[in-house]
Structures are given as C-alpha cells and as structure tokens.
Amino acid sequence: MIYLLFDKLREWILEHLSPLGVLDQIEFRALAAAGLAFAVVLLSGKRVIAMLRHLKIGDSGLTDAESLRAVSGGKANTPTMGGVLIAGAIFLATFLLADLSERWVQLGLIVLVWMAAVGAADDWLKMTAARRGGSRQGLHAWEKLVFQLGVGAIVGYFGYRAGFSNAPVSFAHVLNLPFQKTYESALSIHLGPGVIELSMLAYVVISILMVAGMSNAVNITDGMDGLASGVSAVVALGLVVLTLIAGNQSWAQTLLVPSVAGSGELAVLAGATGGACLGFLWFNCSPAQVFMGDTGSLCLGGLIGYTALVVRQEIVVLVMCGVFLAEIGSVVIQVGYFKATKGKRVFRCAPYHHHLHLGGWNEQQVVSRLWIISVILMVAALASIKLR
Numbered sequence: 408m409i410y411l412l413f414d415k416l417r418e419w420i421l422e423h424l425s426p427l428g429v430l431d432q433i434e435f436r437a438l439a440a441a442g443l444a445f446a447v448v449l450l451s452g453k454r455v456i457a458m459l460r461h462l463k464i465g466d467s468g469l470t471d472a473e474s475l476r477a478v479s480g481g482k483a484n485t486p487t488m489g490g491v492l493i494a495g496a497i498f499l500a501t502f503l504l505a506d507l508s509e510r511w512v513q514l515g516l517i518v519l520v521w522m523a524a525v526g527a528a529d530d531w532l533k534m535t536a537a538r539r540g541g542s543r544q545g546l547h548a549w550e551k552l553v554f555q556l557g558v559g560a561i562v563g564y565f566g567y568r569a570g571f572s573n574a575p576v577s578f579a580h581v582l583n584l585p586f587q588k589t590y591e592s593a594l595s596i597h598l599g600p601g602v603i604e605l606s607m608l609a610y611v612v613i614s615i616l617m618v619a620g621m622s623n624a625v626n627i628t629d630g631m632d633g634l635a636s637g638v639s640a641v642v643a644l645g646l647v648v649l650t651l652i653a654g655n656q657s658w659a660q661t662l663l664v665p666s667v668a669g670s671g672e673l674a675v676l677a678g679a680t681g682g683a684c685l686g687f688l689w690f691n692c693s694p695a696q697v698f699m700g701d702t703g704s705l706c707l708g709g710l711i712g713y714t715a716l717v718v719r720q721e722i723v724v725l726v727m728c729g730v731f732l733a734e735i736g737s738v739v740i741q742v743g744y745f746k747a748t749k750g751k752r753v754f755r756c757a758p759y760h761h762h763l764h765l766g767g768w769n770e771q772q773v774v775s776r777l778w779i780i781s782v783i784l785m786v787a788a789l790a791s792i793k794l795r
Contacts, residue, residue, distance in 0.1 A: 409503045410436065433654065436504045437647055437674040441682030443504070444496040448686025452492060456690065456697045459486035462535075485695055488530040490703020492690075493636075493683045494523035497710075500679035509672045510569040511717055514562045515710065516676075522622055522709035525554045526701030534700075555619035555705070562713055563614025567607045574668030576656050580605045581665050583719040588663040588795050596660070617712035617721055624731035625708030626701060627738055627758050632693035634760060634774045636684045638730050638781045639707045643681030645727045645785040646714050650674040652792070653718035663795045665719040673714055680710055693771055726788040730777050734758040 413420060413430045420427050429435045497519055505512045525546070533545035570579025576596050578589060581604055588599040598604075605613070629635035652658045654671020687703070690696045699707075708731070715724035725732060741757035754762040763773045 408507065410506050411508065414506070430504075433671045433674050434651065437651070437678035439678075440500040440504045440675045441678040441685075444500040444679040444682035445686040447496040447499055448492045448683055449689055451495075452686070452690045452697075455492055456486055456489065459488055459697065485698060487534055487698040487700040488527065488702050489687065489691070489697035490523065490526060490530075490699040490701070490706065492697075493687050493699060493703040494519060494706050496683040496686060497676070497679045497706075500682065501676045504679075505675040506672045509669045510565070511669050512672050512676065514566055514569070514717075515673060515713060518558055518562055518618065518709045518713045519676075519706050521554070521558045522706040523702055525551060526626075526703065526705035530700040530702050551701075551705075552619070555622055555709075556615055558709065559615035559618035559712075560611055562618065563611035563716070564607070566614060566717060567605075567610045569669075570667070572668035574656070574666075576660070576666050577668035578665040579667045579670075579717070579719065580610060581719060582609075583665050583722070585722055585791065586795055589665050590660055590663050593661050593663060599663070613721065614713075614716050617716050618709050619712075620735075621712035621715075621728065621731065622705045622708035624728065624735040625711070626704040628731050628734040628760070629699060629704040630758060631760050631764075631770050631774050632695040633688055633691050634777060635704055635707070636688045636691050636699060637774065637778045638728075639711070640681050640684035640688065641778065641781040641785050642711055642724070642727050642731075643677050643684060645789060646677035646711065646724070647674050647681065648789055649718050649720050649723065650677055650714065653720070662792055664792055667718055670717050673717060676710065677714060680707065693774070723788045723791060726791070727781075727785045729784040730781050734760065737762065 410430060413427065417431075498516065501512065501516060501519075507513065529546040529551060567580065570577065572579070578598070581589060581598070581602050583589065587602065589602060591597050591599050625635055625639065628638065650670055650673040652662060653665060653667045654669065654674065656666045656668075659666035684707070687697075687699060691699065711724065711728065715721045735758070737754055737757045737759035741752060741754050744751060744753050755765040756762055760773050760777065764770060768776070
C-alpha cells in the first residue's frame with residue numbers, strides 16, 4: 408500500500424521528499440519488509456502468547472514415540488498456534504511495502520492466507536478438544552491435503568497465465584534443469600538448446616507438488632524449539648537472492664537463468680518471511696515460549712514452494728531445503744519400512760531430528776547443527792547457479 412501511494416505520487420515525492428525515492432528500489436523494500444516483520448513479531452509476541460495461554464491453546468508435549476515422552480513432557484501446555492504471529496507479520500509487511508498490483512504478489516498473499524487458515528483450523532480443533540469435550544482432534548489428514556492440493560492447483564493455473572508478460576524477456580514457463588543454460592549466451596535473449604517450455608498441465612502439477620510438498624515438509628520439521636523457524640529464515644534469505652535475480656532481466660541473462668517479469672517483487676515477500684521467522688525465533692528458541700503449530704508451518708512451506716515455482720528454481724530451492732526434505736523423507740522411509748517388515752524400523756524415531764536426539768545429541772545440538780547445515784546448503788545452492 409505504501410509503495411502504491413509512492414507510485415501514484417512519484418513525481419511530487421521525488422521533487423519534495425527525494426529521500427523517499429529509495430522506495431523505488433526493490434532491494435530496499437525487501438530489507439525494510441524484513442525489519443518491519445521482525446519488529447511486528449517482537450512487539451506483539453508477548454501479548455499474543457499471553458492471549459494463547461489464556462485461551463489454553465497449548466501443546467500436550469506428547470509424541471507418538473514412548474521413548475520421547477519423558478523428554479517432551481517439559482513442553483506440556485506451551486502455547487501453540489503462534490504461527491499467527493508469523494503469518495500476520497508477513498502479510499502486514501508485504502501489504503505495506505510490496506507492489507500489490509503485481510499478480511505474483513497477489514498469488515503469494517493468497518497462499519499465505521489460505522495455508523495459515525487451514526493450519527489455524529487444525530491447531531484450534533486439536534488444542535481446544537479438551538475444552539470442547541474432545542469432539543474433534545484437528546482436521547483429518549485428507550482434509551488438509553485437499554486444501555493443500557487445491558491452493559497448489561489454483562496458484563499454478565493463475566500463475567501460468569500471469570507468466571505471459573509484455574516484458575521483452577520473460578521465461579516464466581521454462582523447465583530449469585541443473586547446469587542448463589536458459590539462454591544461448593549472456594548476450595542473447597533466445598532460449599538455449601534443449602530448454603523445455605512447460606505446458607499448463609505440467610506447470611500446475613509442479614505447483615501442486617511444490618506448494619503441498621513443502622508445506623508438509625516444514626510441518627513435519629516443526630518438532631524442536633527453533634528448528635523450523637531457524638531453517639525457514641535461512642531459506643527465506645536464499646529466496647530473496649533468487650527473486651532479485653529472476654526479476655532483473657540483466658542479472659538473469661548474465662547468470663543464464665530464467666528471467667520472470669515482475670517476480671522481483673517477491674523479494675519483499677521473502678524478506679518479510681525471513682524477518683518474521685527471526686522475530687518468532689526470539690520466542691521460539693529453547694526453551695520455547697510458544698510453538699508455531701500448523702498455522703505457521705503450513706504457510707511457511709507453502710510460500711517457499713510457491714516462490715520456487717515462480718522464479719523457476721525448484722531444484723535450487725529443494726537443495727536449500729535439504730533439512731526439510733530429510734525430515735519428510737525419514738518419515739516416508741520409516742512408515743514404508745515399518746509396514747513392509749511388519750514392525751521393523753530404519754530410524755530410532757522419525758522425523759530425523761528425533762533420531763538424532765535419541766542418539767545422544769541434546770535438543771540444542773540438533774537444532775544448531777541443522778541450522779549450520781541449512782546455511783551450507785543455501786550457499787551451495789546459490790553457488791550452483793553460476794555453474795552453467
């Protein structure tokens with residue numbers, strides 16, 4: 408909204424309030440969004456946590472593994488549904504500082520609100536079950552999946568149509584494979600040899616897989632104090648870089664990666680996401696005063712998957728999200744092997760962070776080391792862009 412007002416009054420502002428001309432720079436607005444989202448969470452955190460405690464929206468601290476019940480018991484009654492802080496801060500910062508006329512921003516806000524609402528419904532039903540007589544223990548798995556697949560299909564359909572831009576160069580529909588040159592050369596705007604342009608069906612399928620898959624991956628990772636929020640903050644930083652590159656035709660062409668007209672505005676959304684996660688980490692670090700719950704994890708994962716789709720960097724983002732993929736992969740392997748062998752296990756407990764915990768690492772060690780791995784993966788993923 409602030410940017411739209413600036414755009415309307417651009418000439419007057421540049422003449423009379425020239426320092427505000429910095430609002431025309433996406434990089435500045437991305438940083439400002441990060442700072443604003445961080446401040447919003449930090450300033451409203453104590454009040455929201457107190458409200459959640461008053462409503463008795465707390466986590467029981469129980470897990471599916473008997474061996475973890477003892478170490479998780481200390482977390483009983485810690486307020487959950489703290490993801491309202493994350494989602495609210497991201498929405499506010501993006502609403503104020505992004506170009507709301509840009510279709511990519513509009514779709515990003517739809518993903519944010521949709522996923523946060525689904526997560527909030529699930530959290531509310533689970534955490535107020537005792538007060539309501541235990542009539543409903545959260546959303547059924549198939550219900551959540553329907554909503555996740557649904558928003559993935561919607562943003563895929565409208566995102567594909569939004570990709571047809573009047574910009575001189577916009578390759579919003581190409582399949583970006585590792586080490587493949589999108590352009591013939593840094594001096595040519597023509598597609599390189601072998602580059603595939605996706606059909607609408609293929610684009611929508613990829614959208615569904617990225618949005619639904621990443622939302623579930625972050626949701627599964629959210630099991631230790633500061634783990635999901637810290638890793639999400641690291642990934643968000645990487646997304647800021649990717650969106651700025653994709654939104655700048657000159658940078659994208661130099662690096663031989665897809666240029667997607669208008670996608671640079673998603674740097675504001677990614678910056679707000681990173682700032683909100685860092686602000687939430689202030690209250691979520693060990694010992695956690697609040698958990699994000701499905702409200703936060705579903706919207707964070709959805710935004711990560713959606714942004715990767717728009718800038719055509721799904722594989723690079725998946726590398727950044729290696730911790731998230733390891734977590735959801737460990738669950739798939741554990742469940743599949745358990746069923747196939749009628750009771751045997753690959754890991755001590757899944758998700759993988761619990762396997763590490765039961766192996767002798769304390770919770771702070773698990774979280775800190777997975778943060779470090781995430782930083783390394785993010786740097787490696789960004790460096791891989793140059794290898795073309």
